[in-house]
Amino acid sequence: MLKKIVEHSQIKSPWLVHYDCGSCNGCDIETLACLTPLYDVERFGVLNIGNPKHADVLIVTGTVNKRNKKVLKQIYDQMPSPKIVIAIGACGLSGGIFREAYNVVGGVDKVIPVDVYVPGCPAKPEAIIDGVVEGLAKLSEIQKAGKPKKEAIAS
Amino acid sequence: MSKTIVPFGPQHPVLPEPIHLSLTVEDEVVKEAVPAFGYVHRGLEKLAEKRDFHQMIQVVERVCGICSMIHAMCYCQGLEHLMKVEVPRRGQFLRVIWSELHRIHSHLLWLGLYADAFGFESVFMQFWKIRERIMDINEATAGNRVIVSVNQVGGVRRDLSPSKCDWILDELNHVEKEVKALESTMSNNYTVKKRTVGKGILTREMAYELGAAGPTLRASGIAQDMRQLQYEAFDELDFEPVVETDGDAFARGLVRFKETIQSIDLVRQAIARLPQGDTFVKVKGKPEGEVVQRVEQPRGECLYYIKANGTKFLDRLRIRTPTFANIPPLAAMLPGMELADVPVLILSIDPCISCTER
Amino acid sequence: MQSLEITKETLRQEGERLKAEGFRFVTITCLELDETSLELIYHFDKDLEIIHYRMQIPKDAPMPSLSPVFFAAFLVENEIYDQFGIKFDDLVLDFGGTLYLDDDDDITATPFCKFGVKRADTVPDAE
Amino acid sequence: MIKNIFKNFVSKSATRPYPIEVRPGFKNARGELDNKVSECTLCGICAKKCPSQCITVSRKENLWELNPFACVYCGICVDACPKSCLVHYTEHKKPARVKTNLVLKKEISPKLKVVANA
């Protein structure tokens, strides 16, 4: 019973931490737009909690560059499991149009494991909502598979 | 005294973008603020050597997702100057319409973030709710909500049908009404005034000397707006730069608020005077020579320096963005302010770090 | 694009004069001309009029900084140090080549130079 | 502000109940990119024009390959396509758990093959 409540809650209460990892702001503002009245992701219990130590979902927008890859890694490490990483936008997925620029490392998955890729340039709020839903679905599948909680689903 | 050093950013929930400030504070009063950059630096000016000058349009659009259209417009203007191409009049008007729509959406976005910086969540929600109408216009007219990709060398890629124009006007009426309903909050609310009036004052002289640009400059009483250069169709449109004289965060807020209304008016004027004709001309050949092109972005004066050598790859592309110019004023206005004011002041220059670092 | 010539020696002096005349510092553009020389273009603005000053300099020589005259110049000079490796003396805030680039990478490289040179002197006070 | 929030309170909330109710996309919206590969001539203009360089065309293997996770949805390729066989759907591309390229193989009709051989 208690276990059910907890498992249900884990899916009903994803708290976000958003890191702009060198994005052009396009995906950032679309991520922010998700929180605003028209998309209102708080319907799904999503809060932009801003602090990796409290967060369940890491939303990364933008290309990883040589300086912020350490930041990204650190934020990921500071999140307690279970955690989900959602990469947003062409840059976050592969480096997008900037792949060949000299200071760009590439997609987010070059630094940390990514659970869901949300394409778009920028990804629309609808797509981001789809991404979060997809991420939660993945979490729920892992719960069903009965993996021990400690194993970060992303790792 | 007791010194505290706070690493503010790059991952910090009140800063929308990764910039770092090492703040030395004493009892939360900032004594020293040292910025650090490079968290968004991609080096895209250098990409001009790998992408041809047409493809670079899409690259410079992504210098900044918020004023993407205006970046591309400025870049195209520069190339059109080098290639001696005249954009058809209709194309010029359409560029004005989209660029002013970008200004509206950027300012609304900023007003929301600004309210969020001083902890006024419901105002943030309101502005972002209104902004969605502009995003819808963008998507319906140009196919994408944020990065519209309408520019090409020689004109614009999309056209507006008369019915679309009417619909835009209708939506803009709504926007104007809803924005004006928030006017008293932005200009009269006690808590808002307490948090912004007298914060981060840039005097007229300081603002000019530190090279501030855009609303930051105009809030200090200097009526300088690159649209006065009358590029594109601005020669035919009535507009006066919005100026405030106090130079504080409140004044900068007011300037952007009024500019939002002004831009709505400019879009209306442009739609009313929209001539018939082509939207673009075909361009041939390769650019050669060098040019400096300036336009007014939502954040201020943006400067493009383009040097071309007659091949399809540019020799050098240099972008001086408004935030780049506004960082020194920001560094100058932070000391003496409270830690709680830091997000407000950072927001008050409307920073676009991805512009700054490119 | 019309432009005036300026030299290292007259830079500060000219800057002071422009400031007194009410010019605003806009930016500096750096170009690579060939293997050994670079060009700096200083842009100033007054009442929407923009003027340009040009200066050709060798790659490895340090430059006087304009930032003591125009504070706003510190950022762009740091950027040029990062990208082209020109060292500016008397910078009011010296990032020492780490404005954009990171330590563990090729901080000594000059990513914007086609004819890359090793930076003569690297981070000033790195320990 | 009081007036404003009470107005919000009494009127219907502005929220679009997205995953439950999906709003139809705008007519020209640049959503998912697809290739009606049967009409494609594999000319490679799209690959050349693409600013993100996410399209690869291989005439040898008759493959048209798109990396939708690097595509910036600018629509240049669609505009440039001489056959108008590239389309943007108005719906956005759905998120995925693994990155896979869109690989389309053009079935070469025997007749064309003969021409090619000749």
Place this chain on the structure above:
Amino acid sequence: MTLVYALLGVVLAPFAGILVAGFDRILTAKFQSRTGPPLLQPLYDIAKLWAKEPMIAHRFQPLCVYIYLAAAMVSVALFFAQSDLLLIFFVQAVGAIFLVIGAFLVPSPFSQAGANRELIQILTYEPLIIIVLAGIYLTTGSFNISAIYAMDKPLLINLPLLFIVFGYALTIKLRKSPFDISASHHAHQELVRGVLTEYSGRMLALIELAHLYETILILGLCSLFWTTSIWGMVVLLALTYLIEIVVDNISARMSFRWMLKSVWTTGLALSAINLIWLYSGGRF
């Protein structure tokens, strides 16, 4: 009998707290033209946090958190046992202090600054609450809650200004604008989440739980202002909470200096007026 009441209070308070917090979030959403989360969202949040991987930033953090929770529970128990108001308040203060100490433990600038701000918040509301309680004493002749229930007239009639003063304390305690200075539910402030920054997972769940207890306690104190009829009490509570949410939505967050200055001056002035009136024998 009092022990039974106290135990019941301790058991039921979190559920009531969840409902209150849930309504709060829905109402806030409505005021912002949003749909808002489900009613039981606070429960989901706490349950989820409870199941997160345990992670602490300092070895004594759990100590501080458990004491914070225990203090909140004991003060609620004392409240339902109709005990001494001052005592309840002091016990509650233990929790507040340990929350601060816990935040001080970690060498993180955000939690340290949050702790300092939290102390300033304590500094701001504590005297006000003591004065309000003294006002209650002056009206009823006792600090015991039972004495209030023995009154035949609601306290509010004699303590209208002190109720407003109490409202300040309420706003600070509920972490609502303009006083969401040291911590807030969303991290949209300069200190990330201030005091709460360094707590995570299970510890944060316990803090949220303790916060629910505190909410119930403070609403309970609020209910004392109208004890003569149950409807009066309900209406008073509902109205007060509604006003809290409205104020939250129509004001920006202020700085702690402003809070200290303005709340002390207006709060003390209001209470002085009300108290002088009581001292001079004024009674309805």
Place this chain on the structure above:
Amino acid sequence: MFEILYTSLTLCPIVAALACLILPGKSTRSALVGMTGIILIASSVMLIWNGPVSSTPAFLSSAKFTTFIQIADFALLGLILYFGIKFNNRIISVLSLVQIAVLAAFELFILDGHGAPAGLFCDNLSLIMVLLISIAGSLIVFYALPYMDYHEHHLKLTKTRQPRFFALLLLFIGAMNALVLTNDLLLFYFFFEITTLCSFLLIGHDGNKVSRENSVTALWINSIGGTALLLGTVMIYLQLHTLDIQAVIGKLQGSDAMLIPLGLLCVAGFTKAAQMPFQKWLLGAMVAPTPTSALLHSATMVKAGVYLVIRFAPAFQGTALSTAVAVCGAFTFLSAAALAIGQRNGKKVLAYSTISNLGLILACAGINTHAAITAAILLVIFHAVSKALLFLCMGSIEQHIGSRDIEDMRGLFGEMPKTAMIITMGILTMILPPFGMLLGKWMAIESAAGNLFTLLMLALGSALTVVYWARWAGILMGSDYKGESRPEHLPDMARYPLLTLLGSAIVLSISAPFIYSKMILADFTGTAAYATTNGVMANASGSFAVIPLFMIAIGVFLFALAKSGPGKKGAKIAGPYMSGISGEENGTYVGPMNKITGSVQSNYYLSAFFGEKRLSGVVNATACALILIMIGVSI
């Protein structure tokens, strides 16, 4: 029996003090000091066993003794005059001359019938005081033994000055014991002046410029008190023709007459208790070696002033003077707490906290109801114990880290876990329920609810108190987790006093209901202020469940302790949140120019609100005005 105990409590330390001066050798001295301490503790315990008593031993009434005291009195004043002239301080000289003149006139012309001195009086209040002075005092002296070695080692003295130091400490304790046991006003005055002189000498012990200046300050401020006390005594005698304290109180109880001399006595108490505006001397006293500060702050010196006011409180019950004392005390409580917030010098925080708490005690004395006096006495007890503890810990810390700055104590737990633990517990006993200090504060606030100004100031002051203690406690326990805390060496003579004091702070707090019913209640006539059933202290206006709360607190504490602590299984240790750029070391980050920067933390001292510079002037002016009003209402 009582006479023997009296002798061993007063004479024994004085003799031991002389012996300290004469006998050479460190080990002799240690033995002597240790023995005296043990005698003191044993005697005080036996005294309490003996119970309240009032007697006039024969030696006290002997003419020789009287003459000896008279001569000693003049010698004392002469010595003070000498110091006044030596340090070129006009106030001291003038005041001591005034005192000599008044005393001479008094003894020669007025005091002819003072043949039979009033003797000794030992009620429960005195008993409590004796117990505190003897036990806390002895513990402090024990602690001083290793401390002074280190101290002198640190000062690089060639010739030890310890004989003088320990002699003064013991003399001080003896004088204090005599002070609280005497029933004769003139004798009281004599011992009062001895404590003044002792404190002057102890503050100036290190002999450098700062300590000399501060000792002179202490002397001139306390001379004001001495003068006021003497004038009050003379005026009382002029009207009532007796110097018997109990007789004086008995005659004055409930009357409005004679408020001026009582007012003067209160002023004397205020100066000794370092109340605003006389606080300066106690702050200056911080330059002395820490055992001195501990002694001055906990059981002796300042408590003499408080004792004086509490002793005479029944005499002015219900008068305007009483209200004035309450307001003055409450004002000191508030303003000293505010000033403490602006301080980052740990010793100064402790000093302001002492001043503030004494203000609270005096405010209770001024409120002057049965409940309030109970609060005052409880506060005296708990404050003495906790404050002695805090000062001694502070001494250890200062010797270990070489700084008094609170900011330097960040993460002290990693450095000296035992001391950090003890001092944190000590701080918690100062501010948290169910410990005694808070019980006292609860009683004080409940008693003050009838007095608007007192109430407002107590409410504000108690909030301010929480701020400065809590932030200190917080940073003490913080530590870098990675650094293995190394075992800390505390000398036994330092550790046992600390542990004893901590233990007694807790045990005394638990037994507060018993202390009340057994020790305090007996001094009052009429109905009890509090009923103490089941360890709950309750009356009509409220209740404080001391023992039940303690049970819960101990249970929770043990549970919580079991849940935390080092190496708790399962829990991952995460570094602090640094906006995503933490450095390798805990609490550092990668800042601009890729430099590893320590993110310095510090508390807020809010000098704009609570700075000494900003507040002192206003506070002193207000306090002066209040003191004048206090004397004014007496007229």
